[in-house]
Amino acid sequence: MNEVLRTSFQWKTRPTPWTAWLAVFVLSVFAVTARAADKPLIGWPEKPELTFGFIKLTDMAPLAIAYEKGYFEDEGLYVSLEAQANWKVLLDGVIDGRLDGAHMLAGQPLAATIGFGTRAHIITAFSMDLNGNGITVANSVWREMKKNIEHRDGKPVHPISASALKPVVQAYRERGERFKMGMVFPVSTHNYELRYWLAAGGIHPGYYAPHKGDTSGQLQAEALLSVTPPPQMPATLEAGTIHGYCVGEPWNQQAVFKGVGVPVITDYEIWKNNPEKVFGVSKAWADQYPNTHARVVKALIRAAKWLDENNNANRAEAVKILAESQYVGADEEVIANSMTGTFEYEKGDKRPIPDFNVFFRHHATYPYYSDAIWYLTQMRRWGQIAEHKPDQWYLKTARDVYRPDVYAKAAKALIQEGKMQASDFPDFADEDGFKPPQSEFIDGVTYDGREPNAYLQRFEIGLKGDARL
């Protein structure tokens, strides 16, 4: 029965009239038989004892909630959650089997599968959240930057463009100093968001040239970006090693709390409702333990729903759980700042951003191909993908890595068990995995996942077409 489901799902990505009809037929037959037999859609887990890795960031919340609320146990899974030192250690753990799965940066499964960095086929069937990152600069940078920002009622007008930072970076360059910023990993959302923001404000963030052995990402750079593990960001900023950073929560709010820096923009303002972390497992693992994988996704979907339920009513309880030292471990008030729908920029300048952390609304958990392709376009833009690739390649790679079929299997089981409604999910019968073209970016450039190469042409800074370093 699962086979039937999967095939019908793959057909619908390029619907022709007869396949669509067949899909409807198959699905209705399936619906009837399912009700008649009332047999569970997913068999018992093949591997009940699991270890998942995570990085201390608030967006690991679905894992913590699925554990604490017993959703994993409801699926017959006995899960241990282990904090990892950094993203590289975490990815290696999933590749070498020490971890069964992990909270990953959306770019990690894609980069690993195409072989930028460690090569390994990693897949994802669950997108963990939307938004949730911010860019923070050191107090000294903020003082200079503030002069270039329009103020209204004594407060800076948001969103702040990187063009306000440009004169500061220029002053550094004229003094012969390097303007350095931290991000969390070469293929992290943070790297791409920081680059997007800088480039939109006319600051060149530098290129990668893996074919020449250059993986520093600082070729032609005006602002030099380098890797710092998330929890160490505030300390590194305080030490003066970097002048700003892009990271997930609570590490921007921690900078405000400690008084070492000022967040200038959230990623919600760079690209509204951008996809953030995913839950990644190795392809070999998923093939070996299909029931276990689907059950894990079930538990995570329930956790995500719990986090957003009744207009974020459960967030206060979630904050308490995340503040425990084995999870994020930062102070409750720091985590609460962003988790409960507000964000504090300059000390005292607290503004509402209800969608700063989205775990379930807007179909946040569904693994859209268009999200995968956006990350691939950014890898191409900054040279991590060294040469031109046809649009078809982008789609194929997204399909190799993003697995909405597993998601659909888990979702349908939840609907059958009565734990969720069909209205909680995209309409699986005609969802093709592409969000409609989006234009809510800070620079107003429209993104359509079906035309990655045309999208790249629209940027002033960045590789496009046949360009090669």
Add this chain to the structure above:
Amino acid sequence: MISISQQTWLQPWIKLARGERPAQQLRSLSRTLVVPLAGIAAFLLLWAVAAGQINTSLGAFPGPQDVWQQGGALLDEHAAERREETAFYERQRERNEQRQAQDPSYQPRLFPYTGSSTYIDQILTSLVTVTAGFVLASLLAIPLGIVIGLSNTLYRAFNPVIQLLKPVSPLAWLPLVTMVVSAVYVSQDPAVPKAFITSMITVMLCCLWPTVINTAVGVASVDGDLTNVSRVLRLGWLTHVRTIVLPSAIPMMFAGLRTSLGIAWMVLIAAEMLAQSPGLGKFVWDQFQNGSSDSLSRIMVAVITIGVIGFLLDRLMLTLQGLVSWDKSADLR
């Protein structure tokens, strides 16, 4: 027993209890008890005063009171985790029964508790790891030390290598050990976790050398008369080692073991911190990463625990050393 094990601090109490010259015992007590306690009190006072002066981005540096409080909190967390563990097994049993009702062919299994390690668990893990690394190191170091101590040629051959490896920091060994362990120790369902093996081998590599050197020196400095006796009696090699060499080398050997254990304990904390393998080192690192307002106090709790355990391990070795030493008059410190 008391005199051999060097536990001099107990003597006045015993004598006092027996009623032997109370005045002298009290004086002795004040020397062995009151003075050290005053030292500790002065240290606590200094700490409390200095802590308030140091402001970090996580708030003021914790004083003795904050640390005491967090120590209590850690114990409470341990108790709560144990209660949660009981509930976990209870739920699991219920679930297994339900599943057996649905699926009679199912063979129920009890999976171990999946919750996080508490502070107490971390201490125990560290103790087990340090013991394993130290025992492994001793098993290698003592025979090696005896062999190279007996032969001048071998001693000259090995000495440069030993001297070269001795000062290498655990942090330099660790990446190599991690990679080698990952490559060599491959198993689908490992009996002992990789992290444990890595820490154990790192500890072993760093604490091997004092024992090797001391054993070799001890063996080499056996009294010439004794060696001559052995020659006259035409003792076999093994008998010679067992009856002549070992007894005279033991005091030196144990002095080496004691240094080794001290190094092992220090190295372990660093290795756990860097390798993220469970134990006190990881606890410290996790707290540092958390950056909460309790973090510094909790790290101080760990610092004190590490110190106390290190001290106890050293006393243990000292006691053993006193027990096996034939020169009871030697003043061991």
